[in-house]
Amino acid sequence: MSEFSLWDIVYNLLLAARWTVLLSLTAFVLGGLVGLLLLMVRTAGNPWVIRLVRGYVELFQGTPLLMQLFIVFFGLPLIGLDVSPWVAATLGLTLFTSAFLTEIWRGCVESIGKGQWEASASLGMNFTQQMRYIVLPQALRIAIPPTVGFSVQVVKGTAVASIIGFVELTKAGTMITNATYEPFTVYGCVAVMYFLICYPLSLFARHLEGKFRHVAR
Amino acid sequence: MSLVELHAIHKSFGELEVLKGIDLSIDEGQVIALIGKSGSGKSTLLRTINGLEVIDDGVIIVDGKKISDRDADLLGLRLQVGMVFQQFNLFPHYTALENVMLSPQVVKKQSKAEAKQIAEEMLAKVGLADKMMHYPDQLSGGQQQRVAIARALAMKPKVLLCDEVTSALDPELVNEVLAVVRQLAEEGMTLVMVTHEMRFAREVCDKLVFMHQGRIHETGDPEEVFSNPKTPELSSFVGGLA
Numbered sequence: 001m002s003e004f005s006l007w008d009i010v011y012n013l014l015l016a017a018r019w020t021v022l023l024s025l026t027a028f029v030l031g032g033l034v035g036l037l038l039l040m041v042r043t044a045g046n047p048w049v050i051r052l053v054r055g056y057v058e059l060f061q062g063t064p065l066l067m068q069l070f071i072v073f074f075g076l077p078l079i080g081l082d083v084s085p086w087v088a089a090t091l092g093l094t095l096f097t098s099a100f101l102t103e104i105w106r107g108c109v110e111s112i113g114k115g116q117w118e119a120s121a122s123l124g125m126n127f128t129q130q131m132r133y134i135v136l137p138q139a140l141r142i143a144i145p146p147t148v149g150f151s152v153q154v155v156k157g158t159a160v161a162s163i164i165g166f167v168e169l170t171k172a173g174t175m176i177t178n179a180t181y182e183p184f185t186v187y188g189c190v191a192v193m194y195f196l197i198c199y200p201l202s203l204f205a206r207h208l209e210g211k212f213r214h215v216a217r
Numbered sequence: 218m219s220l221v222e223l224h225a226i227h228k229s230f231g232e233l234e235v236l237k238g239i240d241l242s243i244d245e246g247q248v249i250a251l252i253g254k255s256g257s258g259k260s261t262l263l264r265t266i267n268g269l270e271v272i273d274d275g276v277i278i279v280d281g282k283k284i285s286d287r288d289a290d291l292l293g294l295r296l297q298v299g300m301v302f303q304q305f306n307l308f309p310h311y312t313a314l315e316n317v318m319l320s321p322q323v324v325k326k327q328s329k330a331e332a333k334q335i336a337e338e339m340l341a342k343v344g345l346a347d348k349m350m351h352y353p354d355q356l357s358g359g360q361q362q363r364v365a366i367a368r369a370l371a372m373k374p375k376v377l378l379c380d381e382v383t384s385a386l387d388p389e390l391v392n393e394v395l396a397v398v399r400q401l402a403e404e405g406m407t408l409v410m411v412t413h414e415m416r417f418a419r420e421v422c423d424k425l426v427f428m429h430q431g432r433i434h435e436t437g438d439p440e441e442v443f444s445n446p447k448t449p450e451l452s453s454f455v456g457g458l459a
Binding site: 113115118119120122123124125126133137138 | 310
């Protein structure tokens with residue numbers, strides 16, 4: 001049996017951590033785009049669309065992420081779509097992220113007073129112009145801190161992708177443990193790496209919160 | 218033909234009927250004050266004139282064009298009818314100048330230079346040439362309201378609606394806003410205002426409309442209406458103010 005140095009462990013975990021970062025980024029960007037789309041149709045929409053979006057949000061907020069990934073990973077093959085763990089994980093996390101971001105952003109948009117909508121309407125702006133020039137610029141400032149804060153949840157959520165066989169940081173940790181029989185060392189390193197990714201994000205979110213708290217403009 | 222004509226306007230909020238058949242015509246250059254107790258429907262009536270409240274029944278004709286609640290109609294209507302609100306509703310993330318420039322640029326597709334020129338002109342008109350680069354939170358209430366007036370004027374509306382434009386102001390700031398409104402009236406702007414400033418209404422307006430329980434209860438020349446109210450409701454309303 002070969003010996004593993006600490007460096008071997010860390011090096012291999014770092015290689016896998018790239019996938020954690022990539023999966024997080026992809027899920028966050030795609031989820032953000034889907035979330036923005038849902039936000040727009042929800043804000044403009046008729047009562048049925050609103051109900052549909054609300055149902056979507058509640059479905060994803062009310063079930064464990066693990067189940068969502070299982071359903072994507074095992075469900076899509078049933079309708080003839082064979083998906084790789086990477087695709088399943090990306091899809092699952094994107095849906096999950098979009099549901100939460102829509103909800104976070106909805107709160108931000110709703111915090112923009114009725115007076116802003118009425119004033120811009122009285123100046124002849126249509127819905128798109130109101131959103132673009134009046135509501136979103138103000139809502140975005142409010143939304144930045146909780147959005148960055150939520151990105152931490154996405155990073156930690158990627159760990160669940162290990163269950164469907166996607167080799168990211170947690171899965172790599174399991175595999176290395178199976179080879180080294182040093183679970184404490186390995187998972188300790190895994191935890192430190194998650195922390196090193198998430199902590200700066202948390203700090204950044206807190207910094208933004210302070211920065212935007214009093215600023216209306 | 219009048220600039221704005223309202224025929225048999227009905228509006229309910231749920232069970233509550235706020236406007237019970239309003240007929241009103243507003244001529245070009247006329248300055249009209251809507252007065253009445255709170256809940257009499259005067260603000261709602263004002264807001265129907267630019268489509269912020271959609272009417273349940275009746276006809277609104279602005280500048281010869283009948284308005285329905287179709288989006289395109291509403292946007293067209295709002296180009297003719299400007300509005301100033303009690304709470305100013307300036308856009309807090311833009312400077313005074315940007316607040317005034319935005320709509321001419323975005324809605325009327327004017328060039329930036331053109332919009333800027335008009336905005337500067339309007340801000341000078343309301344006496345804020347030196348505050349153009351200030352953000353709303355750096356301005357007093359009276360200054361904010363004057364920016365809001367300039368913002369509405371920059372769209373070159375045919376009618377300007379004023380919804381209790383001094384009610385949210387500290388007493389010492391009321392006059393600077395009223396002075397601007399008075400100046401507009403003197404320049405021949407068509408104005409419809411909901412106001413509690415009775416003395417101002419009496420001095421500036423051509424016509425007074427007293428609303429009571431969702432109807433126009435009494436209307437006429439301000440002097441006449443104030444000094445010689447014909448109905449007990451108006452009489453008690455005017456008396457209650459003195």
